Amino acid sequence: MSKQLLSGNEAIAQGAWEAGVAVGAAYPGTPSTETLENLVKKSDVYCEWAPNEKVALEVGLGASMGGARTLVTMKHVGVNVAADPFMSAANTGVGAGLVLLAADDPSCYSSQNEQDSRHYAAFGRIPCLDPADSQEAYEFAKCAFEVSEKFDTIVMLHETMRIAHTRTMVDVGGERTEVEPSPYESRPEKYVMMPANAVRRTLVANEREDALVAWAEESDLNREEMRDTQVGVICAGALYAHVREALPNASVLKLGISWPLPPAKIRSFASKVDALYVVEEACTYFETRARALGVDVCEPPAGRLPRSGEVTPAHIRAAFAIEEPAHLEPAEGLPPRPPAFCAGCPHRLVYCELRRIKAIVTGDIGCYTLGAVAPYRSVDSVIDMGASLSMAHGMELAGVAERSGRPVVGVIGDSTFAHSGITSLLGTVYNGGKGTLCILDNRTTAMTGTQGNPVNGVTLTEQAARVNPLDVPAGKQLDLVALCEAIGVDEVEQVDAQDLRAIRAALKRATKATDKLSVIIFKSPCRLIDRSRKPMPTIHDCRRCGTCVRIGCPALGKDETGHPVIDPTQCIGCGQCVQSCPFGCIHEED
Amino acid sequence: MPHDTSAVADVTTSGRHVELEETKTILLVGVGGQGTILAGNILAMTAAEAGLDVKVSEIHGMSQRGGSVSTIIRVGKKVESMIADPGCADVVVAFEAVEALRAQQFLRDGGTMFVNDEQIVPVSVHVGNFTMPTDVHERLQKIGAVLISAGQIARDAGSPRSTNVVLVGALSTALPFTVEEWKDAIAKRVPAHTVDANLEAFDRGRAAAQA
Numbered sequence: 179m180s181k182q183l184l185s186g187n188e189a190i191a192q193g194a195w196e197a198g199v200a201v202g203a204a205y206p207g208t209p210s211t212e213t214l215e216n217l218v219k220k221s222d223v224y225c226e227w228a229p230n231e232k233v234a235l236e237v238g239l240g241a242s243m244g245g246a247r248t249l250v251t252m253k254h255v256g257v258n259v260a261a262d263p264f265m266s267a268a269n270t271g272v273g274a275g276l277v278l279l280a281a282d283d284p285s286c287y288s289s290q291n292e293q294d295s296r297h298y299a300a301f302g303r304i305p306c307l308d309p310a311d312s313q314e315a316y317e318f319a320k321c322a323f324e325v326s327e328k329f330d331t332i333v334m335l336h337e338t339m340r341i342a343h344t345r346t347m348v349d350v351g352g353e354r355t356e357v358e359p360s361p362y363e364s365r366p367e368k369y370v371m372m373p374a375n376a377v378r379r380t381l382v383a384n385e386r387e388d389a390l391v392a393w394a395e396e397s398d399l400n401r402e403e404m405r406d407t408q409v410g411v412i413c414a415g416a417l418y419a420h421v422r423e424a425l426p427n428a429s430v431l432k433l434g435i436s437w438p439l440p441p442a443k444i445r446s447f448a449s450k451v452d453a454l455y456v457v458e459e460a461c462t463y464f465e466t467r468a469r470a471l472g473v474d475v476c477e478p479p480a481g482r483l484p485r486s487g488e489v490t491p492a493h494i495r496a497a498f499a500i501e502e503p504a505h506l507e508p509a510e511g512l513p514p515r516p517p518a519f520c521a522g523c524p525h526r527l528v529y530c531e532l533r534r535i536k537a538i539v540t541g542d543i544g545c546y547t548l549g550a551v552a553p554y555r556s557v558d559s560v561i562d563m564g565a566s567l568s569m570a571h572g573m574e575l576a577g578v579a580e581r582s583g584r585p586v587v588g589v590i591g592d593s594t595f596a597h598s599g600i601t602s603l604l605g606t607v608y609n610g611g612k613g614t615l616c617i618l619d620n621r622t623t624a625m626t627g628t629q630g631n632p633v634n635g636v637t638l639t640e641q642a643a644r645v646n647p648l649d650v651p652a653g654k655q656l657d658l659v660a661l662c663e664a665i666g667v668d669e670v671e672q673v674d675a676q677d678l679r680a681i682r683a684a685l686k687r688a689t690k691a692t693d694k695l696s697v698i699i700f701k702s703p704c705r706l707i708d709r710s711r712k713p714m715p716t717i718h719d720c721r722r723c724g725t726c727v728r729i730g731c732p733a734l735g736k737d738e739t740g741h742p743v744i745d746p747t748q749c750i751g752c753g754q755c756v757q758s759c760p761f762g763c764i765h766e767e768d
Numbered sequence: 769m770p771h772d773t774s775a776v777a778d779v780t781t782s783g784r785h786v787e788l789e790e791t792k793t794i795l796l797v798g799v800g801g802q803g804t805i806l807a808g809n810i811l812a813m814t815a816a817e818a819g820l821d822v823k824v825s826e827i828h829g830m831s832q833r834g835g836s837v838s839t840i841i842r843v844g845k846k847v848e849s850m851i852a853d854p855g856c857a858d859v860v861v862a863f864e865a866v867e868a869l870r871a872q873q874f875l876r877d878g879g880t881m882f883v884n885d886e887q888i889v890p891v892s893v894h895v896g897n898f899t900m901p902t903d904v905h906e907r908l909q910k911i912g913a914v915l916i917s918a919g920q921i922a923r924d925a926g927s928p929r930s931t932n933v934v935l936v937g938a939l940s941t942a943l944p945f946t947v948e949e950w951k952d953a954i955a956k957r958v959p960a961h962t963v964d965a966n967l968e969a970f971d972r973g974r975a976a977a978q979a
Contacts, residue, residue: 180779492856503853503855515870519833732891
């Protein structure tokens with residue numbers, strides 16, 4: 179036993195490990211990523227990055243079917259990618275315990291939407307556990323494996339960013355329960371989802387649903403806390419903590435199981451309070467279901483909670499007409515400080531050139547999404563992993579380039595290409611599509627913290643041993659040129675992403691060749707994995723045209739006269755500003 | 769190299785139990801890369817080892833890309849929410865002056881704000897879309913902020929990278945933990961060869977806040 183201050187993700191890794199988890203699989207995604215990065219550090223468990231969440235869940239289902247307790251983790255939008263195996267796995271059930279961690283991101287701190295993954299649990303009719311702090315994350319992770327095996331079902335462990343990334347005190351047992359795999363036995367009636375079996379498994383799922391409801395009614399994971407009975411609140415997860423903060427006297431039905439709901443428990447709680455409220459964020463998951471039970475859910479006295487975005491104690495106080503503490507108004511006239519490409523980032527010059535040629539860019543998910551904001555403003559769409567390439571093809575079918583006189587360019591990162599860009603490219607080639615596609619190969623999954631991926635060849639085990647992608651032998655890396663050629667792309671070119679002249683020439687060639695499909699691989703390592711520095715350049719006879727500062731380098735500002743100023747603490751001597759100066763006034767130092 | 773965000777360590781209670789009637793909320797704000805996370809960990813461990821309940825909420829994701837970052841630390845007998853709403857922070861520690869103004873609404877009436885007296889120009893200003901405010905000092909003085917030249921103090925102490933620990937020293941004057949408890953937590957959380965420099969930075973930060 180020990181006390182530790184753990185994030186929700188660290189606590190889940192600890193709980194899963196103690197539950198004897200033998201296999202972990204995931205695709206990194208904020209706010210889920212650190213779960214597997216912590217689990218891989220522990221003994222007697224094997225963890226890997228999958229190319230995408232669908233593959234991760236299928237690996238997990240195979241491991242579970244084969245008798246290994248398995249944890250699969252992903253962010254909420256990853257559950258969409260994994261939805262196909264998920265819905266079938268919800269019918270087959272499992273072998274050894276199989277737990278899917280789905281990490282939601284209300285308010286979109288690092289995501290393209292704020293969907294509530296619990297809808298998937300309800301959709302697949304599989305149990306969903308909803309911890310409210312790291313202690314519960316730890317306990318629920320352990321419990322999830324028991325529930326999975328007891329009811330022969332995949333279990334969703336659901337968290338939001340506030341649970342995943344908040345450290346709270348955890349009493350850690352520290353003892354691992356080793357689970358011996360039972361001998362393998364073929365069970366086609368359970369796992370071969372051809373129609374006759376699928377129909378029968380649905381009947382099994384019907385019975386399982388009844389058993390799960392009975393369990394939810396009895397389980398102490400759902401907790402009724404009676405205080406003042408004037409106000410009763412149904413809530414779960416981080417919202418429980420916020421309700422306790424904002425309405426300390428309210429009675430609470432805290433649901434640790436968010437699917438299935440316990441109808442009798444909810445009706446009984448409703449009958450004990452004068453007014454029943456539901457406090458939840460970014461959806462009406464509980465409210466809709468409580469109303470469907472015929473329970474009267476009241477609107478808070480001073481108005482509804484926000485329909486979207488993270489709900490905080492302040493929102494709850496406002497809805498219940500509790501006075502807000504005195505505070506200053508937010509300051510006005512401050513320059514925004516959004517994230518920006520790092521000094522020396524290999525994405526920068528590509529976007530400067532795409533901006534210069536006024537390309538219509540279908541973009542994708544990663545650091546390079548920042549090409550959509552100032553000073554580049556060069557990205558027309560960012561939808562989901564892999565969409566850049568398929569949407570560029572769709573734009574071609576709509577004749578956009580001809581009508582607008584602007585080239586359409588699809589831009590995708592290396593890890594995203596491996597995740598789901600390859601099939602998009604295959605579709606374009608197969609259907610005779612033409613146009614220009616760019617793979618920004620910075621040798622890592624940069625956005626989520628420089629994880630390994632199939633392109634750089636660094637496994638999760640090697641990542642945990644701090645292997646730098648730049649030290650991986652060529653034979654272990656994915657050869658993107660050979661892959662694109664094998665798929666049948668007409669022109670494949672690899673270009674140094676730090677060489678503006680070469681970038682310009684390659685984009686010119688590709689966008690002019692409108693009768694061909696061209697893929698340009700812009701290759702140069704992310705500055706988070708290549709920390710090398712060169713001397714800071716010097717500026718002579720500057721004409722103050724401002725071109726250099728418009729490349730958006732955090733190390734390059736200007737003084738009151740408009741003369742550029744280089745910040746020696748941030749400059750890494752990458753030479754991007756040197757190349758961008760139209761008058762040759764910025765000089766590299768030897 | 770993957771950035772290791774994990775900071776798992778056993779909490780060993782010192783035996784002394786600090787009593788706090790009300791939960792205290794401390795908000796650390798700054799710019800990605802300034803060391804707010806380490807400073808938050810030092811505070812969290814100091815409180816945890818003094819027997820208090822602790823919640824530390826961080827916004828990850830973009831922290832290495834120069835954006836605004838914040839860490840909320842709440843300590844008390846029993847901490848409920850991990851969020852700091854406007855008017856709820858007992859102490860705000862700003863690692864950068866413009867970020868201090870950006871966080872001013874979180875300070876509670878009568879709360880304390882320590883500000884590192886340095887400004888980092890964001891890219892939005894470099895590229896000409898926005899300008900830096902010229903009255904940062906006046907506005908900070910008006911709201912009663914305590915300005916600390918943390919970067920200069922750290923450089924004077926011979927360890928420019930311990931600016932964050934100078935600010936922890938300033939913060940220590942606003943919370944009911946002993947110098948020994950703070951120093952114990954610092955010694956456990958910084959690299960072994962930097963312990964002396966960081967303890968010196970802590971002392972100087974504490975002195976600057978009391979000056």
